[in-house]
Amino acid sequence: MIEVKHIAVRKGGKTIxxxxxxxxxxxxxxxxxxxxxxxxxxxxxxxxxxxPLSEGEIFWEHQPYSTLSPQQLATLRAVLSQQVxxxxxxxxxxLVEMGTYVSPHHxxxxxxxxxxxxxxxxxxxxxxxxxxxxxxxGGEQKRVLLAKCMVQLNCxxxxxxxxxxxxxxxxASLDIQQQHKLxxxxxxxxxxxxxxxxxxxxDLNLVAQFADEILIMNSGRxxxxxxxxxxxxxxxxxxxxxxxxxxQPHPVFTxxxxxxxxxxxxxxxx
Amino acid sequence: xxSDYKSYLLSPLFLGVIxxxxxxxxxxxxxxxxxxxxxxxxxxxxxQDSTRFLxxxxxxxxxxxxxxxxxxxxxxxxxxxxxxxxxxxxxxxIGVTSGAMLFAVLSIVLMGSLLTAFAEVFRQASxxxxxxxxxxxxxxxxxxxxRKEGKTYVMTMLLAGIAITAFAGAITGVFIYLSDDxxxxxxxxxxxxxxxxxxxxxxxxxxxLILGGIFxxxxxxxxxxxxxxxxxxxxxxxxxxxxxxxxxxxxxxLIAGVCIAMSGIIGFVGLIVPHLLRLLKGTDYHYLLKxxxxxxxxxxxxxxxxxxxxxxxxxxxxxxxxxTVGAPFFLWLLIRSQQKSLAI
Numbered sequence: 223m224i225e226v227k228h229i230a231v232r233k234g235g236k237t238i239x240x241x242x243x244x245x246x247x248x249x250x251x252x253x254x255x256x257x258x259x260x261x262x263x264x265x266x267x268x269x270x271x272x273x274p275l276s277e278g279e280i281f282w283e284h285q286p287y288s289t290l291s292p293q294q295l296a297t298l299r300a301v302l303s304q305q306v307x308x309x310x311x312x313x314x315x316x317l318v319e320m321g322t323y324v325s326p327h328h329x330x331x332x333x334x335x336x337x338x339x340x341x342x343x344x345x346x347x348x349x350x351x352x353x354x355x356x357x358x359x360g361g362e363q364k365r366v367l368l369a370k371c372m373v374q375l376n377c378x379x380x381x382x383x384x385x386x387x388x389x390x391x392x393x394a395s396l397d398i399q400q401q402h403k404l405x406x407x408x409x410x411x412x413x414x415x416x417x418x419x420x421x422x423x424x425d426l427n428l429v430a431q432f433a434d435e436i437l438i439m440n441s442g443r444x445x446x447x448x449x450x451x452x453x454x455x456x457x458x459x460x461x462x463x464x465x466x467x468x469x470q471p472h473p474v475f476t477x478x479x480x481x482x483x484x485x486x487x488x489x490x491x492x
Numbered sequence: 493x494x495s496d497y498k499s500y501l502l503s504p505l506f507l508g509v510i511x512x513x514x515x516x517x518x519x520x521x522x523x524x525x526x527x528x529x530x531x532x533x534x535x536x537x538x539x540q541d542s543t544r545f546l547x548x549x550x551x552x553x554x555x556x557x558x559x560x561x562x563x564x565x566x567x568x569x570x571x572x573x574x575x576x577x578x579x580x581x582x583x584x585x586i587g588v589t590s591g592a593m594l595f596a597v598l599s600i601v602l603m604g605s606l607l608t609a610f611a612e613v614f615r616q617a618s619x620x621x622x623x624x625x626x627x628x629x630x631x632x633x634x635x636x637x638x639r640k641e642g643k644t645y646v647m648t649m650l651l652a653g654i655a656i657t658a659f660a661g662a663i664t665g666v667f668i669y670l671s672d673d674x675x676x677x678x679x680x681x682x683x684x685x686x687x688x689x690x691x692x693x694x695x696x697x698x699x700x701l702i703l704g705g706i707f708x709x710x711x712x713x714x715x716x717x718x719x720x721x722x723x724x725x726x727x728x729x730x731x732x733x734x735x736x737x738x739x740x741x742x743x744x745x746l747i748a749g750v751c752i753a754m755s756g757i758i759g760f761v762g763l764i765v766p767h768l769l770r771l772l773k774g775t776d777y778h779y780l781l782k783x784x785x786x787x788x789x790x791x792x793x794x795x796x797x798x799x800x801x802x803x804x805x806x807x808x809x810x811x812x813x814x815x816t817v818g819a820p821f822f823l824w825l826l827i828r829s830q831q832k833s834l835a836i
Contacts, residue, residue: 272724296730303728309577309720310775316717323714324730374729 223247224269224386224418229278231268238264239442240277244435248384251412251419253429256439257463262422265439266390269420271295283384296324297378299386300371304394306363308356314366315351318342321373329377337377341369345407360395368392368404372411379415387412389421393428401425405432426467430454430477438462454478502773507786511559514790518555518797519547522804554690557698558796558810559789561687561751562761564702566788568744568751569762570769570780571709574716575740576646582762583748585653586741590660591630592752593683594667596623600678601667616689619682620753627749630656635741644737646723684809685758687796694754705747706785712740713777720775760814761788764822771825791818 223245230240239261246252246269254262267273269280271292280287282298290298300321318338322329329337342348345365350358355366375385389408393401405428412419423429429436429450436453438446445462446453459465465482472479500506520526530543569582576585583589599622603615634656638649668679715736718726723733748762765788769780795813802808 267724270728272727292727292732293730296728301725301728303725306721306725309574309722310579310770312717312720312775316774316776317721320714320718320721320729323718 223283225281227278229280230276231264231273232276237442242444244437244447246386246418246420248418249416250434251432252435253421253423253433254437254439255423255429260439261442262439263390266388266422270301270388293324297326299388300374301388302367302371302390302392304390306367311354311356314353314355317355317366318370318373321370322377325377337373341372344372345369361400364396384418386418391422391424426480430480431475450477454480504782504786507783511786511790514793515555515559518793519551521797522551522800553692553695554687555793557690557695557754558687558793560698560702561755562788562792563706563785564747564751565758565761566765566784567706567709567781568747570766570784571716571740571744573766574719574777575737576650577720583744585650586745587630587634587653587656588627588745588748589752589757590657592623592627592749593757594660594664595626596682597664597667597679598622600675601671624749624753627752628745630660631745643734681809682756685756685811686809687755688807698750698754701750702747705743709743710781712736713781716777758811758814760818761792764818765791768825
């Protein structure tokens, strides 16, 4: 379990996020939503270890986060970034293999290849190993990066130690079919491996289906927290994200279904 | 597909064999070229003639010094390109070249008049020590300027490097203006690079430094690969990025500083050798660092052999040759590969 306790991050005298507390539990999916500039990315970066804390503390399984080295952190969590630009062209194999760099186990050439092959098969790109990463489409690149995260967590797996996956807008730049595929791979993997997931997402209906717990952020603070049906209400959405919305039971699933509306239709919707 | 055949030819082992052949081959050429029998007798039969002296005390140390310098310049160029994620980068960028140049000129102009009483050897040593100190000190100035709150900002470092290079260039200009004709000639030749004064003492000083530096740099292959994805991604993959950056900068400035101190400014090796290998084989630093060192050594030994023979008994500065041979070959390769592999 990751426990975030009253953390704040300041950069250059400016407070980006403050007084944020929540937990990410193994096997559960925690999603953060909020307007642009609400501090979501800073929160994810901080949780990933890229930003120093100005206040508060994060505990990884009761161990203060500040005592963990980059290497230790990398065996516990992988991060799927929104986008990666390469300094020089790399092949898909070379990139996915980087997931093994931090492994505490000694890996032979053969087992490294096996990890890479398995992960590429999982994201349905089994024949892409020798392709140039920069020549791939946005969706294919995202899948390769997910494969890298899979390799990283799989090769660092140790019995009895929980691992986490952080996702920064994983569905951005994907078409709808790919969005659902990516989300279902991640869900399946998380369930199978009891991974804790922390994700930034924008599509509220995807969030409603995907999340176990939702955090809503506004101006660097956490303004709402709870299960989808508790948080995704017209009042909270209007108050925290300036969204006018109609919330109905989902026609297929048990989660809420949100229809966002332009401001002028507010009265009509009620 | 001939990729198996190509990867065999480009494997570090095969390149190492080519290097060995090049080193031995280079012994035969020079102002006085030799037949196989002459070299054999000179090395293995303890005769005390001038051929033996020429081979063992002049050609051999020079060839080894050249190979070490080529290896050092190429591997530090490869590391700097990776660290800055920039194809235009080489050791010039971190200020080591301009700093070395400034201090070498300083030594030639100021110390030249002070040390006339001493032997030529001392003057040479003074230029080398000044150049090394100047190169490393300037790199550290650039490095220091680009640090803030415990982090090194490579973009700032790139721009600071350019500014410091321009500034050092201007001061160098002042000293060149103040120099007399003989000093001017020394400066010009130093800035074009040469191995003509090479001896066992130089080679003995350089060998452990460069070989040690290559060995240590090689251990950063994973880190350099990961940094290609960006510093943040590298951190996510478990690389201690800040520590890696400062160590690589330290190592490259030491390696490049020693190379420049011993032989003057030899451009182009640090820039094109890594690119050549990237175009032929790809970016993986596990391969790139090792093979850059080997190919850099081959390239510079060939260039120096040409420099020794082309206008014998006189010698051409090697810096002229690395550019005249290297540039057209690199352009040909670039056009042939349709710039595909360099696109970022």
